Amino acid sequence: xxxxxxxxxxxxxxxxxxxxxxxxxxxxxxxxxxxxxxxxxxxxxxxxxxxxxxxxxxxxxxxxxxxxxxxxxxxxxxxxxxxxxxxxxxxxxxxxxxxxxxxxxxxxxxxxxxxxxxxxxxxxxxxxxxxxxxxxxxxxxxxxxxxxxxxxxxxxxxxxxxxxxxxxxxxxxxxxxxxxxxxxxxxxxxxxxxxxxxxxxxxxxxxxxxxxxxxxxxxxxxxxxxxxxxxxxxxxxxxxxxxxxxxxxxxxxxxxxxxxxxxxxxxxxxxxxxxxxxxxxxxxxxxxxxxxxxxxxxxxxxxxxxxxxxxxxxxxxxxxxxxxxxxxxxxxxxxxxxxxxxxxxxxxxxxxxxxxxxxxxxxxxxxxxxxxxxxxxxxxxxxxxxxxxxxxxxxxxxxxxxxxxxxxxxxxxxxxxxxxxxxxxxxxxxxxxxxxxxxxxxxxxxxxxxxxxxxxxxxxxxxxxxxxxxxxxxxxxxxxxxxxxxxx
Amino acid sequence: xxxxxxxxxxxxxxxxxxxxxxxxxxxxxxxxxxxxxxxxxxxxxxxxxxxxxxxxxxxxxxxxxxxxxxxxxxxxxxxxxxxxxxxxxxxxxxxxxxxxxxxxxxxxxxxxxxxxxxxxxxxxxxxxxxxxxxxxxxxxxxxxxxxxxxxxxxxxxxxxxxxxxxxxxxxxxxxxxxxxxxxxxxxxxxxxxxxxxxxxxxxxxxxxxxxxxxxxxxxxxxxxxxxxxxxxxxxxxxxxxxxxxxxxxxxxxxxxxxxxxxxxxxxxxxxxxxxxxxxxxxxxxxxxxxxxx
Numbered sequence: 001x002x003x004x005x006x007x008x009x010x011x012x013x014x015x016x017x018x019x020x021x022x023x024x025x026x027x028x029x030x031x032x033x034x035x036x037x038x039x040x041x042x043x044x045x046x047x048x049x050x051x052x053x054x055x056x057x058x059x060x061x062x063x064x065x066x067x068x069x070x071x072x073x074x075x076x077x078x079x080x081x082x083x084x085x086x087x088x089x090x091x092x093x094x095x096x097x098x099x100x101x102x103x104x105x106x107x108x109x110x111x112x113x114x115x116x117x118x119x120x121x122x123x124x125x126x127x128x129x130x131x132x133x134x135x136x137x138x139x140x141x142x143x144x145x146x147x148x149x150x151x152x153x154x155x156x157x158x159x160x161x162x163x164x165x166x167x168x169x170x171x172x173x174x175x176x177x178x179x180x181x182x183x184x185x186x187x188x189x190x191x192x193x194x195x196x197x198x199x200x201x202x203x204x205x206x207x208x209x210x211x212x213x214x215x216x217x218x219x220x221x222x223x224x225x226x227x228x229x230x231x232x233x234x235x236x237x238x239x240x241x242x243x244x245x246x247x248x249x250x251x252x253x254x255x256x257x258x259x260x261x262x263x264x265x266x267x268x269x270x271x272x273x274x275x276x277x278x279x280x281x282x283x284x285x286x287x288x289x290x291x292x293x294x295x296x297x298x299x300x301x302x303x304x305x306x307x308x309x310x311x312x313x314x315x316x317x318x319x320x321x322x323x324x325x326x327x328x329x330x331x332x333x334x335x336x337x338x339x340x341x342x343x344x345x346x347x348x349x350x351x352x353x354x355x356x357x358x359x360x361x362x363x364x365x366x367x368x369x370x371x372x373x374x375x376x377x378x379x380x381x382x383x384x385x386x387x388x389x390x391x392x393x394x395x396x397x398x399x400x401x402x403x404x405x406x407x408x409x410x411x412x413x414x415x416x417x418x419x420x421x422x423x424x425x426x427x428x429x430x431x432x433x434x435x436x437x438x439x440x441x442x443x444x445x446x447x448x449x450x451x452x453x454x455x456x457x458x459x460x461x462x463x464x465x466x467x468x469x470x471x472x473x474x475x476x477x478x479x480x481x482x483x484x485x486x487x488x
Numbered sequence: 489x490x491x492x493x494x495x496x497x498x499x500x501x502x503x504x505x506x507x508x509x510x511x512x513x514x515x516x517x518x519x520x521x522x523x524x525x526x527x528x529x530x531x532x533x534x535x536x537x538x539x540x541x542x543x544x545x546x547x548x549x550x551x552x553x554x555x556x557x558x559x560x561x562x563x564x565x566x567x568x569x570x571x572x573x574x575x576x577x578x579x580x581x582x583x584x585x586x587x588x589x590x591x592x593x594x595x596x597x598x599x600x601x602x603x604x605x606x607x608x609x610x611x612x613x614x615x616x617x618x619x620x621x622x623x624x625x626x627x628x629x630x631x632x633x634x635x636x637x638x639x640x641x642x643x644x645x646x647x648x649x650x651x652x653x654x655x656x657x658x659x660x661x662x663x664x665x666x667x668x669x670x671x672x673x674x675x676x677x678x679x680x681x682x683x684x685x686x687x688x689x690x691x692x693x694x695x696x697x698x699x700x701x702x703x704x705x706x707x708x709x710x711x712x713x714x715x716x717x718x719x720x721x722x723x724x725x726x727x728x729x730x731x732x733x734x735x736x737x738x739x740x741x742x743x744x745x746x747x748x749x750x751x752x753x754x755x756x757x758x759x760x761x762x763x764x765x766x767x768x769x770x771x772x773x774x775x776x777x778x779x780x781x
């Protein structure tokens with residue numbers, strides 16, 4: 001059931017209950033007051049009549065020896081009633097004997113006796129011939145005589161007034177209820193319209209349209225709920241987009257990886273089949289073996305880097321706990337790299353080291369891998385160039401330390417610069433494969449930079465060289481001393 | 489109208505079952521609230537009609553109890569006080585009473601009624617035996633006057649006045665024993681008044697004799713005798729009142745709320761029995777708060 005319907009029905013029921021209570025209270029109070037006033041008025045009137053009748057009886061009859069005969073008393077009451085227009089009364093002696101009565105025909109003797117049997121000093125209401133009567137009994141103080149005066153007073157107007165008020169209340173209540181219910185329906189629909197939009201937006205989002213928003217700007221709880229819903233929808237949309245991107249990247253990665261595996265495998269299979277099929281010349285066999293060895297080594301390097309990359313992919317970007325950070329000085333780092341490079345390929349392109357005395361907080365092993373990959377890429381770029389040279393530097397720039405690997409090699413075209421960190425992307429595949437490149441080295445370096453809360457920046461000119469830089473925050477003097485002590 | 493009804497019915501039928509149930513429930517509640525006052529007032533009328541209930545007494549009325557109303561003396565005294573404006577103890581023509589000539593049979597009747605009250609008073613111990621005889625002797629002495637006045641409700645007040653010098657005994661009447669100013673007995677004044685109902689019941693009785701002592705002691709049951717004399721001994725709530733610390737010669741007094749009567753008896757210069765109809769509040773207002781026992 002709709003919330004607006006619940007609101008409307010609840011309001012209508014409450015309004016009806018309130019109108020009922022008000023009607024009962026007001027009409028009831030008015031009726032009770034009317035009855036009390038009528039009873040008080042007619043009671044006083046009857047007492048006046050009683051005194052007058054008693055006076056008449058005692059004064060007129062008492063002088064004749066104090067004998068109060070039935071006929072004499074009856075005549076006295078009759079005389080009084082005839083002199084008092086509108087009076088309706090009956091005189092009863094000894095509890096049951098009516099000696100005079102001018103009560104309306106509708107008030108039967110049975111009714112009169114019932115009132116008398118209730119005792120003197122009582123009042124009763126009786127409905128007869130379309131009128132309502134108030135019957136009052138009062139004893140007469142006649143010595144030696146059990147006399148009771150029964151008077152009837154017309155109180156139809158009191159009941160008629162009440163009925164008129166009740167009718168007016170009923171009509172007013174119906175009108176108010178109808179108007180109130182209609183207004184309640186309109187107001188509740190207006191108040192719950194944002195909820196309807198919220199429900200509609202959530203249905204469309206559930207159907208896959210993540211761009212839907214409620215756009216409710218009210219300053220109440222519903223507005224707050226709508227804003228929270230919109231934020232949630234935005235987060236869901238972003239997450240879905242990120243998941244879609246991730247899935248697409250994974251697909252692309254698998255496709256590229258598959259292609260990278262397939263190409264050398266095809267050639268390796270071809271050379272192996274060639275060697276297996278028929279005897280070949282020694283030169284041919286050597287060429288095939290060299291190719292198979294070279295490609296196998298490259299695939300081994302590829303698998304190693306893939307494993308490293310997969311391990312880093314599981315870590316969160318920039319989180320301190322994701323990697324093991326410690327103060328690292330550029331001098332120590334450069335010294336280790338220099339020894340490693342000399343050992344691996346002493347005849348390769350020379351490297352110039354330019355430390356700046358900076359200390360950074362980083363994972364030494366990962367930073368080492370990052371610089372090593374950049375240096376290898378720079379050497380490949382300078383391959384075949386007589387004056388090829390790679391410069392590795394670190395300088396302070398404000399609060400940061402900027403590591404840079406610069407070469408004067410072939411450079412990278414501008415249109416390829418944004419894609420060089422993509423997995424398996426190589427500007428010149430044949431040249432990169434010939435140099436042992438796997439296509440994921442820069443991807444790995446970028447991931448390492450992201451784990452340190454930074455990113456690689458590329459600047460290159462075709463034919464002149466490339467500079468790859470990395471910014472890391474500098475560390476305090478205390479941390480620098482600890483790093484120097486650790487490197488010793 | 490039919491098309492609209494069909495349209496509303498179709499719209500109602502198209503609602504969910506839960507909504508239809510809620511609409512029905514709400515509709516029933518609304519109808520109940522509209523009809524409830526009608527039912528309440530109909531029930532109220534049912535309770536009112538034919539069911540007696542206590543009526544209000546107008547302000548200022550002092551209803552006499554049923555027991556009081558059934559007693560002639562209490563009822564009559566009540567009427568005298570609240571309706572007729574008559575004080576049974578003040579019965580002169582200046583108090584609104586009517587003079588009644590007493591001659592012949594009326595005189596004999598009056599004498600008989602008065603004698604009867606005196607005899608009954610003596611029998612009830614309100615008078616000594618010699619006092620009773622002495623008063624009855626007065627009726628045989630022509631030196632008294634007897635008057636009567638009447639009031640509504642059959643009240644009659646008799647007043648006997650006697651003034652005279654008692655006769656000297658005949659057997660000792662000699663010149664030597666003839667009365668002299670030094671030996672003559674003083675004159676005597678007797679006043680006997682009573683207000684009687686049509687049945688002869690006294691509402692008041694007063695006997696004043698100049699030869700009687702002032703404040704003579706009353707017998708212990710004098711008040712009971714007075715109540716019996718007036719015919720109001722049947723009320724069970726007579727409460728004795730002690731005015732002795734304020735009025736040493738007040739005699740014996742009592743009050744009954746059922747009868748709304750205050751009765752007093754004393755022997756100041758003879759015998760005086762009075763009764764007045766009043767409420768407890770009026771009694772307290774006139775006499776203040778007194779000890780009762």
